[in-house]
Amino acid sequence: MRILIIGAAGMVGRRLAERLIADGKLGDDRIDTIHAFDVIEPALASANGVRIEAQAGNIADAQTVNGLIASKPDIVFHLAAIVSGEAEVEFEKGYDVNMDGTRHLLEAIRHVGTGYRPRLVFTSSIAVFGAPFPERIDDEFLRAPLTSYGTQKAVGELLLADYTRKGFVDGIGIRLPTIVVRPGKPNKAASGFFSGIIREPLAGQEAILPVSEDVRHWVASPDAAVGFLLHAGTMDLAQFGDRRSLTMPGLSVTVAEMIDALRRVAGDEVVARIKRAHDPQIAAIVDGWPRDFSARRAEEAGFRADKDFDSIIRAHIADEEARKRAG
Amino acid sequence: MRILIIGAAGMVGRRLAERLIADGKLGDDRIDTIHAFDVIEPALASANGVRIEAQAGNIADAQTVNGLIASKPDIVFHLAAIVSGEAEVEFEKGYDVNMDGTRHLLEAIRHVGTGYRPRLVFTSSIAVFGAPFPERIDDEFLRAPLTSYGTQKAVGELLLADYTRKGFVDGIGIRLPTIVVRPGKPNKAASGFFSGIIREPLAGQEAILPVSEDVRHWVASPDAAVGFLLHAGTMDLAQFGDRRSLTMPGLSVTVAEMIDALRRVAGDEVVARIKRAHDPQIAAIVDGWPRDFSARRAEEAGFRADKDFDSIIRAHIADEEARKRAG
Numbered sequence: 141m142r143i144l145i146i147g148a149a150g151m152v153g154r155r156l157a158e159r160l161i162a163d164g165k166l167g168d169d170r171i172d173t174i175h176a177f178d179v180i181e182p183a184l185a186s187a188n189g190v191r192i193e194a195q196a197g198n199i200a201d202a203q204t205v206n207g208l209i210a211s212k213p214d215i216v217f218h219l220a221a222i223v224s225g226e227a228e229v230e231f232e233k234g235y236d237v238n239m240d241g242t243r244h245l246l247e248a249i250r251h252v253g254t255g256y257r258p259r260l261v262f263t264s265s266i267a268v269f270g271a272p273f274p275e276r277i278d279d280e281f282l283r284a285p286l287t288s289y290g291t292q293k294a295v296g297e298l299l300l301a302d303y304t305r306k307g308f309v310d311g312i313g314i315r316l317p318t319i320v321v322r323p324g325k326p327n328k329a330a331s332g333f334f335s336g337i338i339r340e341p342l343a344g345q346e347a348i349l350p351v352s353e354d355v356r357h358w359v360a361s362p363d364a365a366v367g368f369l370l371h372a373g374t375m376d377l378a379q380f381g382d383r384r385s386l387t388m389p390g391l392s393v394t395v396a397e398m399i400d401a402l403r404r405v406a407g408d409e410v411v412a413r414i415k416r417a418h419d420p421q422i423a424a425i426v427d428g429w430p431r432d433f434s435a436r437r438a439e440e441a442g443f444r445a446d447k448d449f450d451s452i453i454r455a456h457i458a459d460e461e462a463r464k465r466a467g
Numbered sequence: 468m469r470i471l472i473i474g475a476a477g478m479v480g481r482r483l484a485e486r487l488i489a490d491g492k493l494g495d496d497r498i499d500t501i502h503a504f505d506v507i508e509p510a511l512a513s514a515n516g517v518r519i520e521a522q523a524g525n526i527a528d529a530q531t532v533n534g535l536i537a538s539k540p541d542i543v544f545h546l547a548a549i550v551s552g553e554a555e556v557e558f559e560k561g562y563d564v565n566m567d568g569t570r571h572l573l574e575a576i577r578h579v580g581t582g583y584r585p586r587l588v589f590t591s592s593i594a595v596f597g598a599p600f601p602e603r604i605d606d607e608f609l610r611a612p613l614t615s616y617g618t619q620k621a622v623g624e625l626l627l628a629d630y631t632r633k634g635f636v637d638g639i640g641i642r643l644p645t646i647v648v649r650p651g652k653p654n655k656a657a658s659g660f661f662s663g664i665i666r667e668p669l670a671g672q673e674a675i676l677p678v679s680e681d682v683r684h685w686v687a688s689p690d691a692a693v694g695f696l697l698h699a700g701t702m703d704l705a706q707f708g709d710r711r712s713l714t715m716p717g718l719s720v721t722v723a724e725m726i727d728a729l730r731r732v733a734g735d736e737v738v739a740r741i742k743r744a745h746d747p748q749i750a751a752i753v754d755g756w757p758r759d760f761s762a763r764r765a766e767e768a769g770f771r772a773d774k775d776f777d778s779i780i781r782a783h784i785a786d787e788e789a790r791k792r793a794g
Contacts, residue, residue, distance in 0.1 A: 231633065270709065282609040284628070284710050291629040295622050301611070302618040306558065382597065383611050 141169040144208055146199060146245070147219030149178035151322060152263070152365050156217060157184050159366050164188035166215065167374035177208060178220065199241030200233075202248075209248035215259045215373050218245060224267060225329060227289040238292035246299055250308040257310055260300065261372045264313040264385055266358060268294040271428050278434040279387060286428065297385040304377075304384050312372045313385030314438075317360040320398075321456040323463070330425040334359065337395070338402055338453055341413035342460070350419035353396035356431040360390045360445060361452040362459075368443055379441060389445035391452075392432035401449040405457070468496045471535055473526060473572070474546030476505035478649060479590070479692050483544060484511050486693050491515035493542065494701035504535060505547065526568030527560075529575070536575040542586045542700050545572060551594055552656060554616040565619035573626055577635040584637055587627070588699045591640040591712055593685060595621040598755050605761040606714060613755065624712040631711050639699045640712030641765075644687040647725075648783040650790070657752040661686065664722070665729055665780055668740035669787070677746030680723035683758040687717045687772060688779040689786075695770055706768060716772035718779075719759035728776040732784070 143160060147153040157176055161184065165171055173191045176182040181196040197204045199220055209216075220241060221227075227234025242262065249258060267290035268283040283294045300311040322335040326347075333350055334357060340347035360368075368388050377384070393401075403411045435443070446452050470487060474480040484503055488511065492498055500518045503509040508523040524531045526547055536543075547568060548554075554561025569589065576585060594617035595610045610621045627638040649662040653674075660677055661684060667674035687695075695715050704711070720728075730738045762770070773779050 280609055282607055283625075285625070286632070286709055288629050288633070291625050294625050298610075298612070298618050298621050298625075302615055305613070306615070382613055 141166065141171055141214040142173045142175065142211065143171060144175045144177065144213035144216045145219070146177050146208070146216065147221070147263075148174075148176035148182040148184070148194075149180050150219055151324070152316075152319065152362060152369070153178065153217070153219040154182065154184070155362055156219075156366050156369050157182065159370070161185075161187050161190045161192075164190055166370065169214075175208065175211065175213060198237070199244060200236035202244045205241070205244035206248045206251070209245070209252060212252060212256055213258060215261070216245070216249075217261045217263075217369055217373065218242065219263045221263070221293075222289070223329070224265075224287055224289040227292065228287055231288060234288050234292060238289065239295050242292075242296040243299060246303045246309060250303065257307065259373060259377075260309045260311040261369055262296055262300050262311060262313040262385075263369075264293045264297055264315045265290065266315050266317065266387065266430055266433070268297065268315065269430055273430055276432045276434055277387070277430050279437045301382060301384045305382050310377055311384050312377050312380070314368050314372050314443075315385065315387045316365055316368070317358045317388060317390030319362055319365055320359040320452060321361070323362070323456070323459060330422050331357075333422070334398070337398065337414050338456065341402065341410045342406060342453075342457060344413070346413050346415055348417050349395065349414050350417060350422040351395065351426055352418070352423070353399065354394055355426055356392060356394045357426070358390045358392055358430060358433055359449075359452070360388065361455055363455055364390075364444070364446050371443055375442065380437070386438045386441070386443070387433050387435045389435040389439050389443055390433065391446055391449060393449050398449055401453055405450055405453045468493065468498055468541040469500045469502065469538065470498060471502045471504065471540035471543045472546065473504050473535070473543065474548070474590075475501075475503035475509040475511070475521075476507050477546055478651070479643075479646065479689060479696070480505065480544070480546040481509065481511070482689055483546075483693050483696050484509065486697070488512075488514050488517045488519075491517055493697065496541075502535065502538065502540060525564070526571060527563035529571045532568070532571035533575045533578070536572070536579060539579060539583055540585060542588070543572070543576075544588045544590075544696055544700065545569065546590045548590070548620075549616070550656070551592075551614055551616040554619065555614055558615060561615045561619055565616065566622050569619075569623040570626060573630045573636060577630065584634065586700060586704075587636045587638040588696055589623055589627050589638060589640040589712075590696075591620045591624055591642045592617065593642050593644065593714065593757055593760070595624065595642065596757055600757055603759045603761055604714070604757050606764045628709060628711045632709050637704055638711050639704050639707070641695050641699050641770075642712065642714045643692055643695070644685045644715060644717030646689055646692055647686040647779060648688070650689070650783070650786060657749050658684075660749070661725070664725065664741050665783065668729065668737045669733060669780075669784060671740070673740050673742055675744050676722065676741050677744060677749040678722065678753055679745070679750070680726065681721055682753055683719060683721045684753070685717045685719055685757060685760055686776075686779070687715065688782055690782055691717075691771070691773045698770055702769065707764070713765045713768070713770070714760050714762045716762040716766050716770055717760065718773055718776060720776050725776055728780055732777055732780045
């Protein structure tokens with residue numbers, strides 16, 4: 141089978157590609173080729189009989205997207221996006237990539253015609269929801285985004301559902317929780333501290349906690365995210381009927397609970413590297429974010445959240461050790 | 468003030484234009500010009516100092532839409548759409564007009580820049596909702612359309628909210644109930660019989676009732692629809708915050724209640740012209756439609772439904788008599 145990954149150089153996309161290469165198959169089907177696409181050419185090595193075709197480009201360009209679909213991939217994982225903060229500042233860029241890019245993809249698939257109906261896994265976001273919301277958001281809660289990014293993802297979900305209903309594609313939209321622990325350097329994202337307060341102390345560095353410890357958030361590990369994508373890529377989607385976008389299961393944890401888990405896994409000395417420095421701006425942004433979800437539909441369909449936050453921390457430690465060994 | 472009506476040759480658009488011309492003003496402001504646009508050139512006569520600029524064209528063309536906005540209307544009423552049945556059959560045409568046309572309009576307004584922020588009244592539809600739904604749909608119910616038309620309207624609502632939030636436009640989306648009694652000839656729309664069973668018997672003709680009398684539907688009169696548009700065009704929208712699309716109030720009535728009202732207003736002889744001929748196809752379509760809404764947000768903001776179905780019938784009779792007098 142041939143798999144196209146759009147956004148294969150990103151944190152989750154790269155991890156998905158590496159997992160598929162390591163497995164050599166998806167479900168029961170052997171993978172012949174992974175077409176790895178991103179704005180920068182993804183660096184992936186062929187292995188286990190999986191051929192890699194790496195390509196750099198921009199999905200805002202319809203011809204580029206037509207080219208991606210010309211080789212008729214059996215499955216498309218669409219993870220590419222201008223992220224929330226950038227889409228808010230760069231209005232046109234956000235719409236060009238997040239909305240038009242997704243539409244170009246759907247249109248390219250539709251125009252192949254003659255029975256071509258690939259599986260399309262679209263990574264959406266809990267940003268499709270906007271305040272005011274209940275303490276716990278269920279599968280029936282309305283999409284009323286408060287960012288351009290959330291708007292573009294919500295439009296993507298609507299188009300995905302309509303193109304699926306019309307039989308052009310077999311689509312599923314999965315709304316990922318905030319991914320914790322993100323590997324790598326600290327970034328400027330308002331959500332960055334959720335990873336930072338775990339990652340930096342474990343690496344022997346100080347981390348700043350800009351909000352109070354009772355802040356509650358909805359998280360999943362990078363491994364859980366890859367698990368969602370693989371399950372979405374292979375499962376029978378007919379059970380979802382016409383509502384094809386689902387909130388993925390996650391853990392609803394407070395910062396205090398995250399810190400307690402870090403203490404259990406790594407000890408007091410590590411936890412002592414977390415410094416409190418209240419940042420009213422970040423606190424205000426985080427205050428507008430959803431805290432908890434009931435992801436019943438996804439759970440009933442076999443999507444699995446992380447077991448607990450301790451496991452997330454342990455998996456991160458194992459990843460970092462593997463990374464060091466690989467040099 | 469200058470008013471642009473897109474879709475001014477349609478049933479509601481034309482009625483809105485005629486009302487604005489008759490009033491000569493909107494709210495406290497004298498109307499200088501009504502720019503009346505549709506796929507066919509709207510036939511409207513200047514009066515009361517209101518100049519009419521009539522134009523034919525297609526909002527699927529971005530340059531045409533830029534031209535409409537170049538003269539910087541103070542208020543834009545956007546009623547143009549490929550209707551539900553046609554958008555379902557003509558997939559591209561529906562997206563071109565209903566989704567791209569609306570986006571062209573928002574983009575044209577954004578590109579004027581320099582403080583231009585007109586009021587935009589967007590006519591949406593209860594087709595943004597799809598089954599399964601509760602017996603009564605409230606303002607918090609999710610948008611999960613089951614038609615391409617409903618999808619395109621839902622996307623329009625999302626874009627309207629985001630462009631409003633970003634300060635490019637002062638937008639409001641109003642979801643109209645099914646308009647009853649539509650004047651004119653019977654049409655092939657699945658909802659056509661709701662008007663037909665009133666209009667034809669009053670005109671001395673037979674009408675077919677293809678569903679059972681316990682079918683319940685959500686309706687408003689043409690006058691109520693014009694009232695919604697005028698109110699949306701003049702009211703303060705800040706009260707709605709970031710959720711800028713509202714279900715308009717209507718009457719939830721069964722076919723039996725409609726027929727009872729017709730009997731009270733026009734007598735048994737008129738009602739006897741309704742012939743039962745069950746049509747399983749139409750019955751199945753209507754079965755998937757919403758039956759009742761709680762339009763609390765709109766009601767609290769001063770939008771007013773018709774008093775009762777008797778009034779709707781009487782208003783239709785008065786309209787028809789006025790039409791005959793006018794020749």
